Amino acid sequence: MNKFQSTLAAAAMAAISLVPLQARAALFEDDEARRAILEIRERLNNMQSEINAKADKSNSFDLNNQNEQLKQEIARLRGQIEMLTNELANTQKRQKDFYVDLDTRLRKLEPQQITVDGKEVSVEQGEQRAYEAALAYFKAGDYKNAGASFFDFLRRYPNSGFAPSAQYWLGNTYYAQRDYRNAISAQQVVVKNYPDSPKAADALLNIASCHMELKDKGSAKKTLETLVAQYPDSPAARTAKERLTALK
Structure with a gap:
C-alpha cells in the first residue's frame, strides 16, 4: 500500500x-x-x-x-x-x-516601380507625394507655392525619376508669373540635363514662347528650329513648325 x-x-x-x-x-x-x-x-x-x-x-x-x-x-x-x-x-x-x-x-x-514620361523608374512614397503636391499647386493656379514646392523637390530629390518633369514645371511656374528670363533659365536646365526626356522638347517650345514674350523673335525662331531638328517626331515639333510658318 x-x-x-x-x-x-x-x-x-x-x-x-x-x-x-x-x-x-x-x-x-x-x-x-x-x-x-x-x-x-x-x-x-x-x-x-x-x-x-x-x-x-x-x-x-x-x-x-x-x-x-x-x-x-x-x-x-x-x-x-x-x-x-x-x-x-x-x-x-x-x-x-x-x-x-x-x-x-x-x-x-519601399520604393515603387512606376512609369514616368514613358520610362520605368523607382520612386519612394514620400518622393511621389511631394511631386504630386507641387503639381497640385500648379493645377490650382497657385504658381508661387508651386514654384517653391518644385524647387524644394529638386533640392531634396535631385536624382528622382520625376526630376525632368519637376524642372519643366518649375519653368512653367515662372512663365505663368511672367518671369520669362527665369523661365528660360529653368527650361534650359531641362534641355541640358535631360535631353532624352520627352519634357526636353516641351522645354524648348516654352523657351521659344518666352523669347516671343520678350519680343526677341530671332531667338524664338532659332529655338523653334533647334526643336524641330532635335525632336522632329515630338508633338512639340509639330507646334514649332506651325509657329515657324507664322513667323515668316
Missing part, C-alpha cells in the same frame, strides 16, 4: 512539474509549446488509467481518498493545459497580425 501511494504521489509531482506557468508561455516556440501540451495530456491520461486500475483492486478508504485528490489535481492540470492552449493560440494570432501589419507598413515605405 505505501509503495503504491508513493508511486502515485511521484507520478502526480512529475505531471505537475511538466506544466509550464502561463507567464512562461511566451518563451516557448510554437512547436515546443505543442509538444509540452501533448506530453502533459499523455501523462495525465496514463495517471487516470492507473488510478482507475488500482481503484478496481482495492476498497481502501485511504487509497480512495488519495485517488480523489489526484483526480482533482488532474482536473486542475487539464485546466492549465486549456489555458495554455488558448494563450498559445492568442499569441500566435497576435504575432501573425503584427507581422502582417509590419509587412504592409514596410511595403508602403
